[in-house]
Amino acid sequence: MNDTELQSTLRRILADITSDSEANIIKADVRIRDQLDLDSMDFLNFLIAVNEELNVDIPEADYPKLRTLNDIASYLAAKLN
């Protein structure tokens, strides 16, 4: 899965979690929690969906690294490759 596909997948998951089509147009370099008004339950649901779809279980200790869409895509790309 290349970076474009990964970002597309993440945007789709975020749109499902938030029921917000705006997830498809969020900025990739701005904190997703701020753009989509995510709380900790939303963020956990997002990570569960990522795990189900990409089979990557992100440890809680790494949460601080996952601020923006770019951060998450880079993190997952490293795990998947």
Added chain:
Amino acid sequence: MAEFLMPILGADMTEGKLVSWRKQPGDRVERGEIIAEVETDKANVEVECYVPGVVEKLLIEEDTTVSVGTPIAFIKADDEAAAAAAQPVAPSAAPIAPSSEGPRVAVERPRAVPGERVRVSPAARQLAEQAGIDLTQIAATGPGGRITREDVEAAIAVKPAASQAPEPAADERQVRMRQAIASSMSKSAREIPHFHLTREIDMHAAVEWLAATNEKRSVAERLIYAVLLIKSVALALLETPDLNAEWQDRVVLKPEINVGMAVSMRGGGLVAPALLNADKRTLEDLMAGFRDLVQRTRAGKLLGSELTSGTVTITNLGELGADSVYGIIYPHQVALVGFGRITDQVRVVDGLIGARPVIVATLSADHRVVDGHLGSTFLAALDRILQEPDKL
């Protein structure tokens, strides 16, 4: 024959829209089974029936809006005696309150018929005149069918939505939700003598325990710290049961501890569905229940009983950066517990100075029911319980 009434699904609800029937005439309905979906100002709610029997007749069509307490179906109850016993014999002097038993059979609140003398307090009459509200169209809840100021305010709260030109549905829903919250919070601020107590709680043990616990769990099994707060509040209420009560000119203790969690709606507004028997549930069960509740809240799939059965409410605004929360009590409850964000604070522990994660817990309490002594006891218990997260 039992009348199934438009239920009251919150202290601020005056009318509901019957979105869809889940049962048809001739269908059997069991206790707790969903009979209809109702749209309130805040959410779409699946309404349970608490009188087992057979649906005899549906009295209103789908997409019809009626006042709370209006008969909307006839149920041929299995136990007619029990159904009759559940029916209040006369309108109560007290406002209709959300019931932890969910919708039941009851009688509609009285309205004056044209030509009949309207019984109304001077203050209520003046308010109605100012707002242009027809007194004969107001449901009375006062003694002897008297219209109270609160009745008029409830009528005012729903009037604009009925009289304004149609707006886009999403905007209209936001307007109505804001009106409902305004009505409920105004009632609380007006009627409940609030007092507030705060306590700074060292969250080191809880944060460390949660991190260690989650490290061993898959992402789908992890806990969030809000669940620790829910369970801790519930256990602290076991030690201070007067805070898990209702004021009805005397203190009426609640037999269960049902923790309402304020959940923000996307686009604005909030509801506070309840996690039932929170003191008796494991953290894992509470986490699963809370997750499910949040998802269904935002999807508009709450059960009526979940909106009406809360006995205390928690509002946690720490994630949004608030340092502390001085909340307004949800009407008919006695207490609301607010949590701010966890911040590193300098503390002396075992003679050493260091940074500790600290949260500010604020108790908003009804001074008619409890005093500062009991409130302080509750916060002390909450603090103590959070120092031993492995026992939650």
